[in-house]
Amino acid sequence: MRLTFTDAQRQLRAEAQSFVDTQRDRFEPQCESWMTGFDRDFSRELSQHGWIGITWPLDHGGADGNYVDRLIVTEVLLAAGAPLAAHWFVDRQMAPAILAYGTDEQKARHLPEIRSGDLTYCIGMSEPEAGSDLAAVSTRAIRERNRWRLSSRKDWTSLADKSDYIYLLARTEPGSRRHEGLSEFIVPMDTPGLTVGPIEDMTGASHFHEVEFDDVQVPADALVGVEGRGWHQITAQLAFERAGLERLMSVWPLLNGMRVEAGDDPRRLEDLGELESRALAVRQLIYRSADVADRGKPPQHEAALAKLLGTQVEQDIVATASAWAGPAARLSPAEDSSFGRHLHHAWLAAPSFTIRGGTSEIMRELVSRDLLGAR
Amino acid sequence: MDFNLSDEERAVVSSIDGLSVADDVWDELVVGGWLEVARSELALAGLIAERLGLAGVALPYVASGVVWPLLFDSTEHPGRVGVAVDGICEDGFDAQVVLVIDGETATAHDQFELDPVAVLERDGLARVVDVGPAVMSTHGRERVSEVRLAAAAVCAAEMAGHLQRLADLTARHVQLREQFDRPLSAFQVVRHELARLHARAEAATWLSRTATHTLDEVAVNAAKGWNSQASVEATAVAHQLHGAIGFTREYPLQASTKRMRHLRFAWGDERQALMRVGDLSRGTTGPAF
Numbered sequence: 001m002r003l004t005f006t007d008a009q010r011q012l013r014a015e016a017q018s019f020v021d022t023q024r025d026r027f028e029p030q031c032e033s034w035m036t037g038f039d040r041d042f043s044r045e046l047s048q049h050g051w052i053g054i055t056w057p058l059d060h061g062g063a064d065g066n067y068v069d070r071l072i073v074t075e076v077l078l079a080a081g082a083p084l085a086a087h088w089f090v091d092r093q094m095a096p097a098i099l100a101y102g103t104d105e106q107k108a109r110h111l112p113e114i115r116s117g118d119l120t121y122c123i124g125m126s127e128p129e130a131g132s133d134l135a136a137v138s139t140r141a142i143r144e145r146n147r148w149r150l151s152s153r154k155d156w157t158s159l160a161d162k163s164d165y166i167y168l169l170a171r172t173e174p175g176s177r178r179h180e181g182l183s184e185f186i187v188p189m190d191t192p193g194l195t196v197g198p199i200e201d202m203t204g205a206s207h208f209h210e211v212e213f214d215d216v217q218v219p220a221d222a223l224v225g226v227e228g229r230g231w232h233q234i235t236a237q238l239a240f241e242r243a244g245l246e247r248l249m250s251v252w253p254l255l256n257g258m259r260v261e262a263g264d265d266p267r268r269l270e271d272l273g274e275l276e277s278r279a280l281a282v283r284q285l286i287y288r289s290a291d292v293a294d295r296g297k298p299p300q301h302e303a304a305l306a307k308l309l310g311t312q313v314e315q316d317i318v319a320t321a322s323a324w325a326g327p328a329a330r331l332s333p334a335e336d337s338s339f340g341r342h343l344h345h346a347w348l349a350a351p352s353f354t355i356r357g358g359t360s361e362i363m364r365e366l367v368s369r370d371l372l373g374a375r
Numbered sequence: 376m377d378f379n380l381s382d383e384e385r386a387v388v389s390s391i392d393g394l395s396v397a398d399d400v401w402d403e404l405v406v407g408g409w410l411e412v413a414r415s416e417l418a419l420a421g422l423i424a425e426r427l428g429l430a431g432v433a434l435p436y437v438a439s440g441v442v443w444p445l446l447f448d449s450t451e452h453p454g455r456v457g458v459a460v461d462g463i464c465e466d467g468f469d470a471q472v473v474l475v476i477d478g479e480t481a482t483a484h485d486q487f488e489l490d491p492v493a494v495l496e497r498d499g500l501a502r503v504v505d506v507g508p509a510v511m512s513t514h515g516r517e518r519v520s521e522v523r524l525a526a527a528a529v530c531a532a533e534m535a536g537h538l539q540r541l542a543d544l545t546a547r548h549v550q551l552r553e554q555f556d557r558p559l560s561a562f563q564v565v566r567h568e569l570a571r572l573h574a575r576a577e578a579a580t581w582l583s584r585t586a587t588h589t590l591d592e593v594a595v596n597a598a599k600g601w602n603s604q605a606s607v608e609a610t611a612v613a614h615q616l617h618g619a620i621g622f623t624r625e626y627p628l629q630a631s632t633k634r635m636r637h638l639r640f641a642w643g644d645e646r647q648a649l650m651r652v653g654d655l656s657r658g659t660t661g662p663a664f
Contacts, residue, residue, distance in 0.1 A: 001384060001418070002377040003581075003588040009376070017661075068376050079661045256660050262653060269653030270646055274604065276656045277597035277649060281578035283662055284585055288378040295379075305574050361567065368566035371546050371573055 003284070009072055016076040019049060029081030029253040029338070031346045034246045036207055037083030038162055043117035046077075046084075052091050053115045056099060060107060061115040067290035075245050075283075081253040085159060085207075090114050090121040092244060093237045094167045097184070101225030101233055110165075110186070123241075124154040124168025124187075124211060125234075131156075132362050134169070135178045135231065139213065141170035141185065148172075148185065148223065150216040156356075160196045160209035163189050169230055172223075182230035185222045193217070203348040236298035241357050243289035243303035248282045248310035250353060251317050251346045255279075257339035258321055271320050275313065282310040301370045308363040311353040318343070318350040378581075384422055387412075391423050395430035401455070410440040410452050417441070417525055421532035421587030425580070428536020429543075431627055433497040433634045435466030437642070441529045442474060445522045446481050446513045457489070458526075459503045464489055465641055467501030475506060476523070479516035482509035497630070498637035524595050527642040528586035531598035534606055534638050535583040537631040538576040541613040544628055545572055548617050565616060572612045575605040593655050600648030606635040 005013065023042070030037050046052055054070040056062020063069070077084055095114050098106055113119040130136040139152035150170060160166065166187050173181025187194065193216040198206035225233045255275070262268040285306040289299035321343050322329065332340060354360040380388065394403035404410055413420035424436055439456040457470030464473060473487045486507030493500045513519065546569060549559040559565045579602040585591075586598035610632045614621045621628040639645065 001380060001584065001588065003585050005376065076661065259657050259659060262657060266650060269657075270650045271653070272656055273596070273600060273649030273651065273653030276593070276652050277582070277601035278578070280585070280594065280597050280662065281582040281601060284581040285578060287376055288581065291376055291378040305577055308570070309574050309578055364567040364570035365563075367570040367573060368560075371542075371569060372550060372560050372566070 005072070009069065012069060013072050013076060015049070016051070016073045020076055020080045020082060023082070024080075027081075027083050029256075029342075030083075031081065031251045031253050031342050032349060033081045033253075034078065034084045034088045034250070035158055036085060036205060037081070038085040038159070039083035040086040040117065040120070042083050043086040045117075046087070047115060047117035052087050052117055053095060053111075056095065056111070056115070060099065060111050066294040068287060068294060071245055071287060071290050075249070078245055078249040079252050079256075086120050086162070087114070087117050088246075089123055089159070090119060093123075093240045094121045094186075096240060097167070097224065097233065097237050098186075100236070101184075103221065105221065106186070106224065119165065120159060120163045121165045121167050121186075122157050122160045122163040122189075122209075122211075124157060124166040126154065126156045128153060128155050132359050134234075135182075137169050137171060137182065139168065139170040140174075141172045141183060142174075143172065143220070146220045148218050148220065150185070150187065150213040150218065152213050154211040154213075155208075156199070157196075157209045157211050158207045160189070160211050161198065161206075165189060166194075166211060167224075169234060172227055172230075176228075179231040181228050182234075183227050184224040184230045184233055185218065186224055187216065187218050187222055191216050191218060201349075201352070203345060235300065238358065239289075239298040239300045239303045240293070242307040242363075243286060243293070243299050245283070245286055247307045247357065248279060248286060248313060250349075251314050251342070254321055254339070254342040254346045255317050257337075257342055258317070258324070261321075261324060261339055268324060271324075275317055275320060278309070278313045278316075282306055282313055285309065301367065304358075304363040304366040307357065308360055308367065311360065314353045315350050318346045322347055384419065387419055387422055388426055391426040392430065395427060395432050400427075400432050401434055404434070404436070404440070405452070405454065410436075411444055413441045413525070413529070414444045414448055417528070417590060418584070418588045421529050421583060424529045424533040425536040425539075425583070428533040428631075428634075429539050431537070431540055431630050431634075433630070435470070435499060437526050437530050437533065438466045438474070442476075442522055442526050443472075445525055446474070446518075447483070447511055450511070453483075453485070457499070457501070459506075462503050464501045464503050466499040467491065467503075468493065468499040470501075473503070473506060475503070475509075476519060479514060479519055481513045481519055481522070483511040484508070485510050495633045495637055497634060500637070521590070523642065524590060524592065525587075527599040527648070528583065528590060528595045530638055530642045531579070531583040531595070531602045532587055534602040534635055535576070535579040535598075537635050537638075538579045538602070538605060538609050540631050541609050541628070542569075542573045542576040544631075545569060545613045545616050548620070552618075552620075559616070568612050568616055572609055572616075575609050579605050593652055596643075596648040596651040596655075599643060600645045600652060603639040603645035603648070606639055610635060 050063045053062040054065040058064045172183040193214045195212045199208040289302040292299035438458040454471040457464045457467040457473045467489045484506040488504040489501035582598040586595040
């Protein structure tokens with residue numbers, strides 16, 4: 001075991017920190033910056049440093065680094081509350097999927113612009129009747145000679161209004177059930193018949209959308225990977241979706257505020273110490289997930305554990321900060337201080353932490369299934 | 376970073392697992408030289424404590440295998456060591472030497488009088504009535520503090536082992552025990568509680584491993600503080616899922632329950648540890664560690 005960074009990893013972290021420090025005037029730190037902080041120019045800047053596509057092979061423009069390296073850079077960016085949404089989803093899970101399952105033509109078409117920070121993707125998984133039960137997807141994709149015709153609706157699609165492509169899961173085998181007969185597609189958002197409508201969440205923001213497919217027609221090569229093997233392909237992607245530091249650090253700017261607000265109050269220092277300790281444990285579990293991925297295995301069990309614990313820490317950070325702020329938080333405008341501003345947003349967003357990316361109930365089910373199956 | 380056990384670590388795990396089932400585990404530890412390991416690598420000592428915890432073995436390993444060798448690095452090992460802080464001796468039962476530690480001095484005594492006060496089996500607590508002249512001593516606040524930090528880290532590792540034991544015992548029980556014509560594990564509420572237990576054991580394991588690998592003050596206090604907190608919740612879940620059988624003396628769960636109650640307060644209690652983490656976190660912006 002080696003549970004500390006190598007010299008090269010320390011240097012990478014220092015480079016990322018140095019970059020963030022030079023960008024402080026450019027962005028206002030925000031909670032959930034990986035989902036709500038949309039700044040394509042910032043993403044392009046990260047690309048210039050080689051920090052999009054870190055894990056890709058060199059011949060596709062990547063840095064041939066590993067998942068631990070990617071975590072090192074994203075840890076610094078998330079801690080600063082930097083705007084990452086423009087490239088986050090695609091760098092995290094679509095690009096690895098294209099690299100794993102895409103054709104040479106698909107790689108050549110999509111990867112360069114993803115790598116340069118010029119493309120935003122949204123995730124077309126959930127549907128009105130397929131939330132936690134993702135295998136219940138009913139979006140139909142019917143093959144007609146050299147094209148596919150798509151019909152149905154995707155829900156809870158973050159950033160659909162700003163995306164260039166949607167990466168979606170659809171049922172390609174009529175009459176198939178559950179995990180069988182599913183396939184993955186990449187569909188341009190400007191395809192005729194595809195419409196996007198906002199869903200306002202309780203924070204007042206509208207990064208959620210519903211995406212309607214009304215007989216959307218795409219060429220045959222929109223299919224990614226093997227027809228009917230979509231569930232198999234998606235399993236690894238879901239592990240990457242769950243195993244990132246964003247499942248722990250969504251409210252890091254608020255935690256940074258608590259590190260100041262604690263002052264010398266012993267009770268607050270104990271509260272803070274508990275949250276920091278739990279955060280450190282989850283951080284190590286997330287790095288372990290990356291280490292597993294670097295050994296070529298999707299970190300499904302490790303990711304489920306980390307997400308289960310990490311998102312609970314996030315909610316407890318908000319609950320504790322809220323208790324510290326007390327009733328005064330109801331009276332003073334959130335804009336009075338950065339602590340108040342972060343708390344106001346985080347309090348409203350907190351219920352979603354243990355839902356998005358797979359609910360805690362699903363995570364517990366995955367974890368226990370592994371435990372019981374192994375015995 | 377590398378989260379896999381090295382060949383050397385695997386060999387240690389295998390050896391400790393083997394000797395944990397011996398009739399006299401303590402003798403095996405002494406003869407095998409396992410009480411000297413901390414001198415060369417604290418992380419291995421942490422792994423030994425973790426495996427002893429996983430095996431449900433309660434021995435004065437922290438005092439004898441960590442504190443003594445780190446304080447007195449060139450002497451023959453005296454055997455069972457008790458460590459007295461503020462007049463209370465950890466692992467005092469059967470101690471052959473008592474170390475008395477204050478803020479900046481540690482003294483070793485081979486003549487002493489202890490009054491056993493243990494209220495739980497195998498907690499080994501005793502009051503120090505009297506000690507004879509010191510036969511060895513170490514001075515220096517920094518050194519004594521560092522050794523106490525190492526002891527807290529390895530203590531957290533032993534707790535992590537017991538937490539793993541709780542999770543393993545419980546997973547086995549819910550599959551074997553049938554109620555309402557099916558195994559307990561067929562009930563979703565049982566599976567989810569088991570997941571909660573396992574998640575705490577995993578978090579405790581990696582937290583204490585981080586502590587013993589780095590001896591970083593944040594990591595050690597986080598491990599000792601949080602593993603102690605987790606032990607309370609985990610024992611409650613484990614007992615609940617076991618039902619009455621877990622409450623009996625013949626079933627092994629009770630031994631880990633008692634041992635963790637003792638370890639929770641050994642080498643600094645959780646409130647002090649967590650407060651220290653909070654204090655060290657002030658003003659930072661990245662991970663506190």
